[in-house]
Ligand SMILES: Nc1ncnc2c1ncn2[C@@H]1O[C@H](COP(=O)(O)OP(=O)(O)OP(=O)(O)O)[C@@H](O)[C@H]1O
């Protein structure tokens with residue numbers, strides 16, 4: 001090997017390997033679904049599949065920012081629950097309130113994200129502990145506020161964000177609003193991470209915070225911003241979930257772990273530095289395809305929960321192995 | 328090239344000692360690179376074999392194979408003529424091989440003694456860890472290398488880089504091994520510690536141990552080695568006995584051309600003062616530092632390891648708070664609170680510990696280079712790929728970086744090439760003042776000339792350079808003036824004219840000389 005060859009053209013590779021892996025799993029799982037239920041191959045049912053997977057994809061994109069910065073956000077599920085409960089109580093069935101309340105929901109998310117980030121960046125509490133704390137806190141507050149039995153209803157214009165399906169769209173036939181939001185959110189997350197100076201600083205902070213600091217990267221604000229992105233993603237997901245599942249005190253249960261698992265399946269390296277939005281997208285779709293498959297096979301909910309634990313461990317284990325082999 | 332060497336091979340062993348370790352046909356590939364290609368090598372008992380080669384030639388890869396970290400794709404290893412296999416680092420240690428790695432693998436949060444004995448801790452009869460023996464053993468091995476000043480109880484993170492490095496050496500020696508491998512063991516040490524390390528190597532030789540010694544410094548190689556082997560692009564291109572083979576011949580084997588070792592004498596026409604430091608002091612590390620730096624000047628900082636040079640530089644870069652004193656940049660007093668402040672003001676610092684503080688191993692070369700210059704290579708926060716590539720290419724090429732492409736992850740580069748990425752990254756910010764801490768540590772002789780050449784050109788364009796270096800020829804060859812520090816204080820500032828090496832060394836060591 002001599003000096004750097006001149007022929008190499010500039011290219012920005014996203015971690016192809018993780019992406020391929022997740023894409024492969026998704027294709028295999030979806031094929032299995034299609035074997036059981038051939039009509040899943042119709043455009044309409046595929047769109048419906050995407051619609052229901054949308055919250056998980058959005059959560060995974062947010063979680064990815066935190067994972068790449070070197071942390072975890074365990075409070076995402078609690079934020080989803082808060083969003084669903086707060087929406088039902090604040091809107092109180094009045095469609096005119098929908099938009100002002102959505103603004104208020106994002107403000108709440110912003111507050112949670114800033115709190116998470118500040119605790120991690122300034123108090124130097126490990127993020128897994130810090131966000132576990134906010135998770136309990138937010139969950140507790142949401143339940144106390146709703147009195148355990150949520151009052152109020154979600155008006156149609158709110159619920160439409162999650163469940164309205166546009167008909168007679170050229171090319172795809174039907175197009176759920178949630179899928180539009182999914183595409184928009186994924187593109188935005190991918191652009192922010194892979195195309196901006198901010199995204200690169202975030203990766204550097206997660207990989208080698210000391211080197212990043214010496215390079216003049218504002219480490220603390222960058223860390224905090226990742227938690228804000230994650231919380232805002234959780235609010236978005238919460239709005240969609242409220243739309244198609246309605247109000248429930250369990251709305252966000254376990255979603256944070258699903259989001260982490262999705263990122264890892266998509267090739268993100270826990271504790272930071274490596275990962276891509278495309279990977280997180282296919283990681284979430286794989287996970288959701290698996291849940292769908294288990295549903296079709298008629299597995300009880302309790303077993304699904306344990307299986308999710310197995311997958312999380314397997315995905316992390318596989319990513320550690322993959323990483324070790326590559327060095 | 329090979330024929331040059333074989334002529335030395337034949338009359339090599341008059342006493343006909345059998346090799347302790349034999350490697351035959353070792354090959355190892357990484358994606359896109361053939362790091363080792365059919366390499367054979369012998370290590371003899373009671374002798375030092377120097378392994379020489381450019382950055383990226385495959386030296387560290389060989390070390391990692393010998394210590395069970397990597398598995399070879401092909402080839403065999405034999406000890407005393409018996410084939411062995413190292414499935415893991417633990418197996419290699421059991422077979423009597425120990426190594427001081429180029430990037431020392433130690434743990435910051437535990438004590439010196441524990442670091443030394445990690446993985447081979449002495450046990451009590453009950454099978455529990457024998458803490459007394461750990462501390463005693465650590466004290467003994469440290470004392471034997473003249474590093475008795477390091478207390479076994481201290482936590483590793485409290486030590487300076489040089490001392491950490493000594494702990495790494497102690498760790499290797501605490502394993503009772505027959506073969507000791509040293510991958511650039513002197514890179515972080517000053518001549519005093521190097522002297523002690525060499526005494527130790529002589530002791531190991533007398534004990535009949537086989538030693539493999541990797542270094543880019545020829546004076547050391549000639550001082551300590553009995554044999555040499557030269558690697559180039561993963562192949563062995565020559566081997567023979569040492570004092571007999573002239574340096575020029577070895578350098579030619581190694582880089583394929585002769586290298587001018589003369590330092591590029593830039594025309595010293597220093598302009599106005601850029602940086603003025605007055606009475607800069609720190610509660611524990613240094614006291615009363617005064618100096619001026621002019622545009623187009625290289626100011627050398629010389630001293631023993633632990634003289635406080637790096638600590639002064641860290642204060643200039645906003646990493647530590649001085650207790651007193653002023654820093655004036657371009658006529659304006661500054662008090663950098665963070666590296667970001669310093670970078671914005673136009674002062675950058677290339678730290679000595681480049682692994683932990685320099686590179687982001689998961690990012691490709693070009694993204695590492697552009698990291699501190701993102702404001703310039705992006706437009707309203709959006710990255711511009713071409714700008715980044717151009718910037719990275721411009722600087723890495725001048726520093727003679729060897730890589731398969733600019734998109735290669737920095738973590739997969741050889742040690743010396745990682746150093747070049749870090750230097751490129753800082754030069755690319757276009758600073759007013761650049762502080763280089765041991766700029767050519769771990770860099771091969773050919774690239775070193777390229778780095779010095781580039782430094783000379785930048786200075787000619789008006790950059791002001793502070794160069795901390797423990798390497799005498801570098802300090803004396805490159806600096807216009809030299810500040811000598813000892814124990815946190817400035818001893819003297821010398822014009823670099825008709826200066827003798829002795830004068831510099833005795834000033835640094837505190838020996839009253841006729842000229843200090
Ligand atoms: N884990 C890895 N993945 C990919 N390539 C690697 C890896 N480790 C080493 N290489 C490549 O193998 C080659 C040999 O590297 P090695 O570290 O052995 O060089 P070296 O001779 O020790 O150089 P230096 O003097 O700079 O330390 C280099 O081209 C390097 O980029």
Ligand SMILES: [Mg+2]
Nearest residue numbers: 386387429742
């Ligand atoms: Mg090396």
